[in-house]
Amino acid sequence: MSQPFVVHINPVAFSLGPVQVHWYGLMYLLGFFFVALLGEYRRQKGRLPVSREALGDLFFYGMLGVIIGGRLWYMLFYYEGGIHWIWTQPLALFKVWDGGMSFHGGLLGVLAAALWWSRRHRLHFFDTMDFVAPLVPLGLGLGRLGNFINGELWGKPTSLSWGMIFPSAHADDVAYAGSDPALLQQLQSYGGLIRHPSELYELALEGLAMFIVIWLVSSRPRPRYLVSGLFALMYGVFRFAVEFVRVPDPQLGYLFGTHWVTMGQMQSLPLIVIGVWLLALSRNAPTLRLYTAALPDKGTDEE
Numbered sequence: 001m002s003q004p005f006v007v008h009i010n011p012v013a014f015s016l017g018p019v020q021v022h023w024y025g026l027m028y029l030l031g032f033f034f035v036a037l038l039g040e041y042r043r044q045k046g047r048l049p050v051s052r053e054a055l056g057d058l059f060f061y062g063m064l065g066v067i068i069g070g071r072l073w074y075m076l077f078y079y080e081g082g083i084h085w086i087w088t089q090p091l092a093l094f095k096v097w098d099g100g101m102s103f104h105g106g107l108l109g110v111l112a113a114a115l116w117w118s119r120r121h122r123l124h125f126f127d128t129m130d131f132v133a134p135l136v137p138l139g140l141g142l143g144r145l146g147n148f149i150n151g152e153l154w155g156k157p158t159s160l161s162w163g164m165i166f167p168s169a170h171a172d173d174v175a176y177a178g179s180d181p182a183l184l185q186q187l188q189s190y191g192g193l194i195r196h197p198s199e200l201y202e203l204a205l206e207g208l209a210m211f212i213v214i215w216l217v218s219s220r221p222r223p224r225y226l227v228s229g230l231f232a233l234m235y236g237v238f239r240f241a242v243e244f245v246r247v248p249d250p251q252l253g254y255l256f257g258t259h260w261v262t263m264g265q266m267q268s269l270p271l272i273v274i275g276v277w278l279l280a281l282s283r284n285a286p287t288l289r290l291y292t293a294a295l296p297d298k299g300t301d302e303e
Contacts, residue, residue, distance in 0.1 A: 004194050006165040007151045027146035031139030032063055038135045046291035048131045050121060058117045062132070065109025073105020077263060078249055103140070103239075104267045126224050126278075127288050133231040134211070134218045140235075141207015148199035155196025155245045157183070163194035172247065198246040205238040221290055226282035233275025236268040243268075 012020045036059050042048070043055050050058075075093055076083060078100065110132070118128045147153045154166040157176060173193040177183035186193055213234065218227045248254055248262040255261045 004163055004165050004190060006167065006191075007148065007154075007197070008167050009149045009151065011150050023149040024146035027142040027149075028139075031142045032059070034138045034142075035059060035062075035135045038138075039132070042131060042134070047288075048123070048127070049291050050123075054121060058114065058128070058132075061113035061117055062110045065111075065113035066106040067101075067109070069109020069112070070101040070103070070106030073102040073108065074100040076105075077267075078102060078252065101143075103143075104271075124224065126228055130218070130222070130224060130227040130288070133227045134214045136231070137207055137211035137214060141203045141211070144199045144203040144207060148197065148203070153199055154247060155198035155201075156247055157193045158196045158245070159194070160196070162197070164197045165190055165192040166195055167192060169193070169195065169247075172250070195247075196245040198242055201242050201245070202238070205242065206235060210234050210238070221287050223282040223287050224285040225278040226285075229275045229278025229282060231275070232271045232278060236271030236275055239268040240265050240272070 009023075011022050011024065013023045013026055014021050036056075039055060039059060040052065043050065043052065048055070071093065079092070111129075114128045114132060115125050118125045151166050151168040154169050157163075170192055173187060176193060177187055183193060210231070214227060214230055217230060243262045243265045244260060246262075246264075248264075252263050255263065255266060
């Protein structure tokens, strides 16, 4: 077997004096950039009757929702010290440079921001979400690329030819190998166990595949709820499936004494159910008409 690829990439993209700019942060910025770019394109196609200024407000509040919701959800459900941080070290919530963001929390943050914005502009909440859903997958994919560059959220050991070595998983490699002669030989030969690049699986599924499918489906007017339902269903199924080959968060492990149920799977099940429910609702829902011309940059759509 040829030497597997070793995921040992400098997480720092470049430095500006004492300030280090990390690839992970750049991935977030690129994600927000593509959301804004694609959103403005859809707005100009008449997919939502708002001005550029109003759409910019939606993206700004959505960005806050991603950051605040994603960080808070991580601290509540994934933080190594449990929820004791609330009264022992509350400032840990703001230490985003230590890592720790949750997609499910970020999604809830976006939903809250979109609900408030939709009411302010007298739009149906799901018309807003059907507009936003096709914009999100590229950002998700870039986030997973950032995870890969950081060498984190790695997968389980595999014998597949595209498996990779994650040096940051060395302690887990040693524990997993135990006294197994074949795995010990692998450790000695390659310096680590060959693992599934689960971040790249998620990049391909949650990022590229979801973007292509949802963008194509939403390329013409669809019944209300359909695009949002498709997004929820696809993400839930993809995330649930990839969790089978991804190592669970070490501070949580597997749930309920099983060897396969993870927190990620538990939090993805509601998305699958909601996705199916929304798709069912769409069968009798109205279709948002295309607006013949986008509103000007500064419209009068404020209350």
